[in-house]
Amino acid sequence: MGMTIAEKIFSNHCGREVRAGELVVTEVDFMMGQDGTSPLAIKAFRELGGERVLDPSRVALVIDHSAPSPLEGVSNLHTLMRSFAAEHGIGIFDIGCGVCHCLLPEQGLVAPGDIVIGADSHTTTYGAVNAFSTGVGSTDLAAAMLTGRLWFKVPHTLRLELRGTLPIGVYSKDVALYLAGRITADGATYMAVEYGGELITSLSVEARFTISNMAVEMGAKAGLMEADAKTLEWVSGRVTRPFNPAAPDRGADYAEVMEFALDGLPPQVAEPHCVDSVKPVEELEGIPVQEAVIGTCTNGRLEDLEVAARILSGRRVSPEVRLIVAPASRRVLMQGMEKGIVQRLIEAGAVFVAPGCGPCVGTHNGVPSDGERVISTANRNFKGRMGNANAFIYLASPATVAASAVAGKITDPRRML
Amino acid sequence: MEEGMVLRGKAHVFGDDVNTDYIISGKYKFKTLDMDELACHCMEDLDPDFNQRVRPGDFIVAGGNFGCGSSREQAPLVIKHAGVSAVLARSFARIFFRNAINKGLPVVECDTSQIVDGDELEINLGAGKVTDLTRGTEMDIIPLPVVMMEIIREGGLIDYLKKHGGFRL
Numbered sequence: 001m002g003m004t005i006a007e008k009i010f011s012n013h014c015g016r017e018v019r020a021g022e023l024v025v026t027e028v029d030f031m032m033g034q035d036g037t038s039p040l041a042i043k044a045f046r047e048l049g050g051e052r053v054l055d056p057s058r059v060a061l062v063i064d065h066s067a068p069s070p071l072e073g074v075s076n077l078h079t080l081m082r083s084f085a086a087e088h089g090i091g092i093f094d095i096g097c098g099v100c101h102c103l104l105p106e107q108g109l110v111a112p113g114d115i116v117i118g119a120d121s122h123t124t125t126y127g128a129v130n131a132f133s134t135g136v137g138s139t140d141l142a143a144a145m146l147t148g149r150l151w152f153k154v155p156h157t158l159r160l161e162l163r164g165t166l167p168i169g170v171y172s173k174d175v176a177l178y179l180a181g182r183i184t185a186d187g188a189t190y191m192a193v194e195y196g197g198e199l200i201t202s203l204s205v206e207a208r209f210t211i212s213n214m215a216v217e218m219g220a221k222a223g224l225m226e227a228d229a230k231t232l233e234w235v236s237g238r239v240t241r242p243f244n245p246a247a248p249d250r251g252a253d254y255a256e257v258m259e260f261a262l263d264g265l266p267p268q269v270a271e272p273h274c275v276d277s278v279k280p281v282e283e284l285e286g287i288p289v290q291e292a293v294i295g296t297c298t299n300g301r302l303e304d305l306e307v308a309a310r311i312l313s314g315r316r317v318s319p320e321v322r323l324i325v326a327p328a329s330r331r332v333l334m335q336g337m338e339k340g341i342v343q344r345l346i347e348a349g350a351v352f353v354a355p356g357c358g359p360c361v362g363t364h365n366g367v368p369s370d371g372e373r374v375i376s377t378a379n380r381n382f383k384g385r386m387g388n389a390n391a392f393i394y395l396a397s398p399a400t401v402a403a404s405a406v407a408g409k410i411t412d413p414r415r416m417l
Numbered sequence: 418m419e420e421g422m423v424l425r426g427k428a429h430v431f432g433d434d435v436n437t438d439y440i441i442s443g444k445y446k447f448k449t450l451d452m453d454e455l456a457c458h459c460m461e462d463l464d465p466d467f468n469q470r471v472r473p474g475d476f477i478v479a480g481g482n483f484g485c486g487s488s489r490e491q492a493p494l495v496i497k498h499a500g501v502s503a504v505l506a507r508s509f510a511r512i513f514f515r516n517a518i519n520k521g522l523p524v525v526e527c528d529t530s531q532i533v534d535g536d537e538l539e540i541n542l543g544a545g546k547v548t549d550l551t552r553g554t555e556m557d558i559i560p561l562p563v564v565m566m567e568i569i570r571e572g573g574l575i576d577y578l579k580k581h582g583g584f585r586l
Contacts (some may be wrong), residue, residue: 023564025584036447040490043450047575066447073448121488121512137490137516139574143584151564151584185434186482190511219482221511274434362443382438382486389442389462 002249004157005224006192009132009246013115020156020253028144029114029131030058034100036065036361037119039077040138042084045145054148056089060100060109064356067095070364098329098355101125101213101297106329108238112227112245115152117144122297122379124215128208129235130227130245132192135216155192155221156255158183159248162199164263169414171307172207173299173377173397175199176214177268181278182260189219191255194248199262200225205234206301213298214379217275267412269375270395273383281400281412289394291366291374292323292405294350295358299377299398300328302335308402309341309348311416317349318408324366325350326358348406362387375404423541424502424523425550426474430534431463435479436486437513439463446491455491456498473500476540478532480506484513493517503540505529505547518565521573526559542569 003011003019010018013026033041038061045053053059061081069075078095085092093103101122104110112130117123119141126133136150144150160179166172193215200208208225215223225231227245235243267281294300294308305327317323325345327333333355336342346352353359359366360378367387368374374386374393381393396404399413406416445458460467460477477483477496483506484492493516496504503523507530517524525540527547532538536551545558561569564586571577578584 023562023586025586036443036487036489039450040494044575048578065443071448077447077450119488119490121486123488135488135512137488137512137519139490139519140515143574143578146578147583149584151586153562185485186508186510189482189508219485219510361447362438363447367444380436380438380486382436384442384444384462385438387442387444 002252032118041141044139044142053088062093062100066363067356099297102328111239111243124223125213127212127223159254159257161259162197171397172210174268183218185276186219192222193220272392290372293376295326296378298379304398309344311402312348320408323350323405428478428536431479433480437492440492452498459495459499485510519574527556
């Protein structure tokens with residue numbers, strides 16, 4: 001039987017053939033913690049009696065979730081991260097650098113064929129560049145910082161063959177939402193999802209990150225894609241160390257293969273309060289929104305800001321709506337300025353906050369009030385997610401969010417393109 | 418936790434897809450490492466009175482996909498600090514499951530569909546059985562991978578690693 005991408009990556013790391021279901025201990029090529037999880041990892045590292053981080057060059061700490069700090073408690077935890085990073089010679093991305101899941105690939109820290117862990121559930125994002133990357137908790141991160149290694153169960157793989165090409169006004173976010181709706185919030189639990197087919201090939205690497213980012217919303221451990229010519233070109237200017245991409249064998253042993261023809265896919269929207277409660281935009285059109293958010297590790301990249309600017313150029317954000325934009329990294333913000341995207345968004349009425357997670361996690365930057373409806377490019381719409389359990393969050397593509405911000409209600413972006 | 422350890426307590430029943438934001442909202446969890454303080458907000462958005470009703474040793478009982486969402490380890494920690502001695506669910510989200518075991522919170526995968534809120538339960542981890550004493554029914558626990566059993570036996574990942582110096586398979 002042939003092997004899946006996940007089996008290949010684990011086999012390459014173990015130096016022997018390993019198969020789905022096996023328990024293995026392997027080297028971790030890169031590891032990351034953010035400001036919601038690193039403080040507990042530092043505490044666990046000390047409880048472990050850790051004196052030095054085994055290989056600081058394989059670790060990054062990112063202050064992105066509550067950045068800049070809105071509270072003294074958070075400030076103290078940020079300071080703990082800064083001093084731990086300085087003590088151990090770990091690279092730290094301080095406030096304003098951006099969201100961890102945009103930064104790590106952008107800075108060339110993750111490579112095809114890698115095993116990567118992050119103390120953040122959306123670590124599945126780097127699967128788009130062929131890394132087996134998965135979210136873990138703080139204690140696992142502490143163990144990996146100390147030993148360089150971690151135990152894994154090699155996952156079974158759900159292969160998704162995505163056919164067709166996306167119509168105008170429909171984006172990779174719509175694909176990610178559609179798949180979450182079809183597979184459901186726990187349909188891929190304990191499994192790696194492997195995305196393939198010509199639809200994936202047709203997407204830019206930036207657009208692919210959005211899909212792998214949301215693999216965890218189906219319960220998946222990883223959201224893997226093959227490294228094709230686009231991937232290799234994208235990483236070639238960034239990754240400086242050698243790497244070993246993994247392609248699935250023909251006839252790989254998949255737990256299941258599902259095929260989706262997405263030629264006529266309409267824009268998709270997830271309703272409150274479940275990511276898998278997904279409908280075509282036309283079924284929800286007309287619902288008023290008071291806040292619109294463009295950004296996050298799902299959709300805060302340059303292409304996302306670009307499509308929003310295209311819709312907002314020559315238009316105004318509705319006076320009933322607050323449009324908040326959080327670029328996913330400083331580089332995205334600067335490139336957006338160079339291209340005039342930032343100016344166009346601000347002219348249209350957008351409010352920019354620091355590169356980082358923005359209002360997605362409910363700590364700052366736009367907590368909605370009771371009863372308000374928010375349309376966001378984020379990946380989660382759980383009750384209370386944005387800091388108020390009495391608010392309602394809808395998830396959509398940057399185009400749908402921008403169009404809805406203009407109209408003051410959920411709107412099909414295809415009419416504004 | 419000893420192998421063969423028996424836990425007894427009352428069931429607090431929740432539904433499917435109880436996510437980590439419900440277990441401990443992001444608005445609290447970023448500001449402190451004091452888990453007793455955070456534990457006051459455990460399950461708050463789903464059941465504002467949970468913190469008043471839960472007694473030491475009680476169980477959280479849920480449907481499918483318990484703990485989905487964030488990787489925050491605060492989620493199993495606040496459950497533990499709220500006094501809950503184990504979580505029973507039909508299935509768990511994988512990061513939560515792993516975190517719970519790493520922090521020494523027993524997580525029990527079993528058929529929870531017949532358990533009613535307030536039922537008295539007995540969990541025998543060694544024997545792999547859950548007994549609903551109120552109803553007189555018995556459920557099998559889905560066994561854990563061997564490495565997880567060993568981590569649980571040591572009381573969590575920190576004690577496991579201190580003892581063994583690394584991971585053993």
